[in-house]
Amino acid sequence: MGGNVGYQLDFSVVWDALPSLLWACLGTIGLAVSGMLLAIVIGVGGVMLRDSRFKPARWAVMAFVELIRNTPFLVQIFFIFFALPLIGLRLDPTPTAILALGINGGAYAIEIIRGGVQSIGKGQIEAGLALGLHKAQVFRLIVLKPALRAIFPSLTSQFVLLTLTTSVASAISAYELTSVAQQIESNTFRSFEVYGTITVFYLVMSWLLMRVFDQISRRYFSYPVK
Template identity: 45%
Template sequence: MTYHLEFSALLPYWQDLAWGLWFTVVLTVVSTVAGIAVGTLGASARSFGPPWLSGLVRVYVELIRNTPFIVQLFFIFFGLPALGLKLSETTAAFIAMVVNLGAYSTEIIRAGIDAVPKGHIEAGVSLAMTRLEVLRYIVLRQAFAKIYPALSSQIVIVMLGSAVVSQISAPDLTYAANFIQSRNFRAFEVYFVVALIYLVLSILLRYLLRLIGDRFVRVG
């Protein structure tokens, strides 16, 4: 038996794909912004906070970095309702993504903070800057410039990882692919096209992050 590829079978479903793509993009953008915010706070607490807070952040980072995203997602979506915290699949997807990227970016930004020479902090303090000012203008600024490439690739990885949220029925691009596949039984065509869409998305995202980096994140 030979199988004939039939990509036109996808055409009637272009709107499903478009909505899925939109969801994936929004999910990525929101969780990137929120995740980096969490990471900045986490890294600051890890480097300059009191020992108990620093330890707590460390546990959070190690727990998330050493477990699969899908298990985190299932835990949040299926596990938390048992404690009375019921979340919609969309909310659970957003929370899981932020929690996940938050942990990774904490670790990445912390590495950047570690690389800032101690003399710079002392110089800032001796100029009568407050601790927050030192953190904001001296430490974080340099840290971000140093770790920006690592952070960018983590964002792309998280975007690709977001395909997993389809498993709790969050309506992302992969969910759309599964839906279409269940309608027209053209599994290979659907997944191939959607894989290519992800590929384009990741190339565009990398390009966009480089533009943002060139514009806003400068060394010195």
């Protein structure tokens, strides 16, 4: 049995829905930015607890990282959206998506940030204190920028990955590109045109984000040419 050989492409439905798709791209970026900001907060807090002297805190962070990194994101977002209401915690689709993205990205951010902090030698910190710098100055001048330089490529890659992962949020009808595309496809039955178009949209968004991050890296985190 062959496919529908009489199928004729008609991108007019995509053209008509272009404003909705473009707004949905902004929704996707909004989810990704919100999720990444939450992930960084979780990452910084997790690193502080991971390196604390309180063993239960260290164990809890390690368990959290292993749990999130070894379970599917779809299961995580379903758990938040469908299971938590059973104990009285009910969230709308978009906040659920942001929370799930933040938790998922946070598990990876903990390892990324911890690696960056550990790349700064204790001798450099001690030298800064010996020169009379305050702890805030040592953190800003000696720890922060070198650590950011070390982890920036990994953080930006994680952000791009998180942007693509937002498509999973369509499973709970959060407002983003794939969810809007599904609505358009269900109304027009133009699967090839709709999903082919958003494939290009995701590719363009990823490319633009990487170019932006590359420029930021060159301007703020590149080593000076001697």
